[in-house]
Amino acid sequence: MTQVVLVGLTCFGTVGMFSSVTNLGAGGLKNVPLSDTANGVLYGMFAITGLISGGINNLLGPRLTLFIGTLGYALYVGALWCYQTQGTGWFLILAGAILGFTAALLWSAQGSIMMSYPLEKDKGKAFGIFWAIFQFGALIGALIALAINIRSGQLSAVTTSTYIAFLVIIFLGIASAFLVLPPNRVVRPDGTLVKLQAYSSLRDELKGFIERFKDWRMLALAPMFFASNYFYAYQGAVNATYFNGRTRALNATLEGAGAIVGALLIGFLVLDGKWLSRRSRGFLGLGIVTVITIIVWAVGLSWQLTFTRNSVVHLIDYTEPAYKGKGALYFFYYFGDACYQALAYWIMSALTNDPFTLARFAGMYKALQSAGAAGSFGMDAVSTPLLNEHLASWLMMLVSFPLAGIVVYTIKETNYNDEEVVYADDMPVNDLEKSPDMENSQEKE
16 A cells, blocks of 8 residues: 555656646646647547557566656646747647657556555555545645636636746656555565566567457446546636636636545445445445436536537636536536546456556556547537537446446456465565576576
8 A cells, every 4th residue: 555655646746737737727728729739649649558558567667667657747747838938839739749658658557556556455445545645736736826826817827837836746756756666576464465576578468468458348348448538628628718717726626625535435435345245335336426427417517508618708706606606516527537537447456456467457448548538639629519528528428337337247256266366475585576587597507
């Protein structure tokens, strides 16, 4: 669990700050089409790289993979700042492409650690802890933006000082990646090693790449993966279209708070509840997420029917009567998002405990998730009616639930009986990890 916390701190300082900028609406920019184009390129590259990022993580190890994965976030926020001061739109699009590549690496390493390092009974808690720390980064970033822009509510874009504050925290997050350990050096509370080997082989990764597409469970979860980030473009577009600068910052703060509360509640009280069997907890989580999605998005629909992109002539401030209830909606949008993400990760982690396999699952999850996000930002870039974006996002989530339920039905009470379990006390210290060269030399002797 310590490793989960460390990865959370890394994402706190990198992805959290990126989320804060994005959640301000159009990346804090006044130019919404440019922000959508950059995000479309970002998620398109993310989707492509995600197909192989799990294998890269298994070959390089989580520490190096995580470090490389953090670098793109600093570049992207720097590119936003550069555009703000120099108007370099091309650099923002290039930074988006680079971030798409590096982010796939970061999330594959993160997914492998979060899903495989904890005990089976703690995997929901692991998500809750990670997501809360990660989203606390988004919350802090939003508070920074709110504090800096609180006196300038009429601005359409955030200030330069905001980007500087974000970059300082991002560099701290990059440095924290070096604290992460490989699976062969991590011992769970019950004395078992996460994995005897630190790295996988190219042959195994090629085999695993093919087998992943033959696994019907991954195909059944594909709609859930695809829908899991699709709604971000819509929510960001509404934020940028309807609210002024400081109110967007306030909404981002409420989003971070909603995500933290949602992750902790579903992780600790539902997915890891001790009073039900593992499969029953999965069905309970699925039912709760379905109900939350229906209620929250129905409320969002009732609001969306009252305005369009072109009908907003005055950007709403949080001090105005028209803001009433809107902050609560953004809180519950991200409360529901955290529950949705928790369920997806928990289902994957219940299928196996192997970190290499889970890294491949995480890569596929992020690939499909990013493909959906790329499509949604593409829709938003061509000024698709907001009502259409809302309905598309909502319907995709609703379609994914029955298919996810089929996979939940296959979950076993434990995978320990089917997978090799190695206890650290049973392994001589020198045998915990042997390189291929060492093994070859011993065979010759």
